[in-house]
Amino acid sequence: xxxxREADASSPQGSTSGVGRAPNQRAxxxxxxxxxxxxxxxALHKDPDASVADIAAEAGVGRMTLYGHFQNRPELxxxxxxxxxxxxxxxxxxxxxxxxxxxxxxxxVASSWTLVDQARNLLAAAQKELPASRIRDLHERAEARMRNxxxxxxxxxxxxxxxxxxxxxxxxxxxxxxxxxxxxxxxxDAREAPVLIDAxxxxxxxxxxxxxxxx
Amino acid sequence: xxxxREADASSPQGSTSGVGRAPNQRAxxxxxxxxxxxxxxxALHKDPDASVADIAAEAGVGRMTLYGHFQNRPELxxxxxxxxxxxxxxxxxxxxxxxxxxxxxxxxVASSWTLVDQARNLLAAAQKELPASRIRDLHERAEARMRNxxxxxxxxxxxxxxxxxxxxxxxxxxxxxxxxxxxxxxxxDAREAPVLIDAxxxxxxxxxxxxxxxx
DNA sequence: TGCATCTCGTACACCCGTGATCGAGATAGG
DNA sequence: CCTATCTCGATCACGGGTGTACGAGATGCA
Numbered sequence: 462x463x464x465x466r467e468a469d470a471s472s473p474q475g476s477t478s479g480v481g482r483a484p485n486q487r488a489x490x491x492x493x494x495x496x497x498x499x500x501x502x503x504a505l506h507k508d509p510d511a512s513v514a515d516i517a518a519e520a521g522v523g524r525m526t527l528y529g530h531f532q533n534r535p536e537l538x539x540x541x542x543x544x545x546x547x548x549x550x551x552x553x554x555x556x557x558x559x560x561x562x563x564x565x566x567x568x569x570v571a572s573s574w575t576l577v578d579q580a581r582n583l584l585a586a587a588q589k590e591l592p593a594s595r596i597r598d599l600h601e602r603a604e605a606r607m608r609n610x611x612x613x614x615x616x617x618x619x620x621x622x623x624x625x626x627x628x629x630x631x632x633x634x635x636x637x638x639x640x641x642x643x644x645x646x647x648x649x650d651a652r653e654a655p656v657l658i659d660a661x662x663x664x665x666x667x668x669x670x671x672x673x674x675x676x
Numbered sequence: 677x678x679x680x681r682e683a684d685a686s687s688p689q690g691s692t693s694g695v696g697r698a699p700n701q702r703a704x705x706x707x708x709x710x711x712x713x714x715x716x717x718x719a720l721h722k723d724p725d726a727s728v729a730d731i732a733a734e735a736g737v738g739r740m741t742l743y744g745h746f747q748n749r750p751e752l753x754x755x756x757x758x759x760x761x762x763x764x765x766x767x768x769x770x771x772x773x774x775x776x777x778x779x780x781x782x783x784x785v786a787s788s789w790t791l792v793d794q795a796r797n798l799l800a801a802a803q804k805e806l807p808a809s810r811i812r813d814l815h816e817r818a819e820a821r822m823r824n825x826x827x828x829x830x831x832x833x834x835x836x837x838x839x840x841x842x843x844x845x846x847x848x849x850x851x852x853x854x855x856x857x858x859x860x861x862x863x864x865d866a867r868e869a870p871v872l873i874d875a876x877x878x879x880x881x882x883x884x885x886x887x888x889x890x891x
Numbered sequence: 892t893g894c895a896t897c898t899c900g901t902a903c904a905c906c907c908g909t910g911a912t913c914g915a916g917a918t919a920g921g
Numbered sequence: 922c923c924t925a926t927c928t929c930g931a932t933c934a935c936g937g938g939t940g941t942a943c944g945a946g947a948t949g950c951a
Contacts, residue, residue: 489949490897512938523899533940627863628872631854639850648842657843665880705919705927727908738929743910 494530496520501541502583509582510589513537535590542580542587546599549576553603562614563667569607570633570662571655578641578651604630611666620666629666636661709745711735716756717798724797725804728752750805757795757802761814764791768818777829778882784822785848785877786870793856793866819845826881835881844881851876 500520504511513534517524531537556572558565587596611629614620620629636658643649649657715735719726728749732739746752771787773780802811826844829835835844851873858864864872 493898513940514938525899526897528940529897529899534938624872624875628858628875631858632851632876635850635854636847639846643843643846657839660839660843661847661876661880665876708928728910729908740911740929741927744927744929748910749908 490530493520493522493526497522497527497530497537498541498544501537502545502580505541505582505586506579509585538583538587538590539595542583542591542596543599545580545583546603549573549580550602552576553606558606558610562610562617562619563663566607566610566614566620566666567659567663569610570637570658573603573607574637574640574655574658577637578644578654581638581641607633614666618668621668624666632665633662705745708735708737708741712737712742712745712752713756713759716752717760717795720756720797720801721794724800726801753798753802753805754810757798757806757811757814760795760798761818764788764795765817767791768821773821773825777825777832777834778878781822781825781829781835781881782874782878784825785852785873788818788822789852789855789870789873792852793859793869796853796856822848829881833883836883839881847880848877 497516497520500522501516504516504519508515511519513527514524516537517527520527527537531540553569553572553576556565556568558569584596608626608630611620611626615622615626640649640654640658644651644654712731712735715737716731719731719734723730726734728742729739731752732742735742742752746755768784768787768791771780771783773784799811823841823845826835826841830837830841855864855869855873859866859869
């Protein structure tokens with residue numbers, strides 16, 4: 462449903478007219494497209510404002526080949542973000558959300574953090590090139606999943622209900638990004654990050670705050 | 677002491693040689709310098725990557741006049757950030773830090789948030805143009821103040837001591853920025869922001885978590 | 892094998908931001 | 922009122938990124 466996006470991102474260098482080429486892509490063309498998308502993520506991971514040339518180089522492909530697949534920079538970023546999020550969705554869908562809301566939330570945050578850590582610079586780039594609405598749309602499913610979980614937790618009394626859900630989402634989001642930044646600068650070990658995030662969020666959100674010794 | 681910075685930011689357009697002009701600035705030149713600094717903050721507040729031309733326009737001054745006061749973009753950003761932080765210091769110095777560490781911390785956060793809210797885009801710009809070390813230096817006093825308070829709170833048993841202080845600082849920092857962003861997009865009212873920040877930090881940091889009904 | 896498809900280098904036009912230079916004119920301040 | 926100081930427009934060089942045009946050659950695919 463609504464698969465209107467990226468309609469004709471195919472047909473590299475449509476020699477003469479080359480308007481609406483169907484997905485009759487040659488195998489190597491498809492491979493290159495995938496490599497470019499992957500390269501976009503890794504290139505941006507290294508340098509948040511990598512140029513199109515940088516990305517093409519990272520993909521081991523000529524700049525012109527890249528422009529054959531994506532008309533311009535925004536379109537490239539959009540496609541990369543969409544793919545990245547789609548892959549993330551596949552992971553997050555596997556996270557069991559039933560049972561205790563607090564436990565489920567911690568599981569979801571742990572999985573999400575890894576994804577955020579990988580794609581944060583891509584996201585930063587997207588925020589500069591794409592309209593905010595587009596980014597919101599792309600994140601809709603992931604955000605809804607977490608929001609619903611928080612709401613359920615509030616109803617069941619697991620989470621405090623004196624906080625707006627949007628603020629809880631923002632807090633979670635911002636903490637994950639902060640942790641990613643700390644990892645990047647080497648001040649925090651990557652494996653420790655989820656623990657640190659939990660150490661803040663659990664007492665901040667839970668109604669029963671088991672912080673160690675309750676004294 | 678150590679007023680080595682901005683040494684010769686004076687002498688606009690040193691006509692011929694114009695090397696080391698002492699602070700014999702004319703009154704209007706000083707005024708313009710101040711206006712430019714202020715304009716840098718407000719221009720960057722509107723658009724995080726405003727150009728030098730934008731800033732000059734915002735100050736109601738010619739671009740060349742600006743270059744008369746600051747040799748290049750980094751120097752301008754540096755000066756603006758330094759001044760902004762200096763003004764912030766004046767505010768923060770007035771915050772009483774004695775008494776209960778938790779209360780003192782909340783006071784400090786409330787004051788800090790206002791400052792962060794005003795200067796966050798300036799900071800973002802600075803992070804792109806200035807070496808990270810320089811930014812660290814500029815923030816040293818403010819960060820040390822908060823760090824010491826956190827450490828004292830840990831020693832006195834007010835704050836948990838199972839969290840690295842750096843992570844507590846990061847959490848605080850990141851939450852303030854997040855709140856500022858929410859205010860900017862209109863999802864949160866500015867007066868409510870400090871309350872929301874506290875609502876997270878207090879239960880997250882305090883050993884005794886008074887979250888309303890403790891069961 | 893043969894053709895459509897795809898790759899990709901070179902070269903170019905264009906926009907934007909920075910920073911320097913020149914020089915005329917305004918203005919503060921003694 | 923006179924001069925050193927300051928403002929600031931016009932203009933240019935430069936660098937870097939984006940996107941387009943051309944076209945030769947490699948390659949998958951049937």
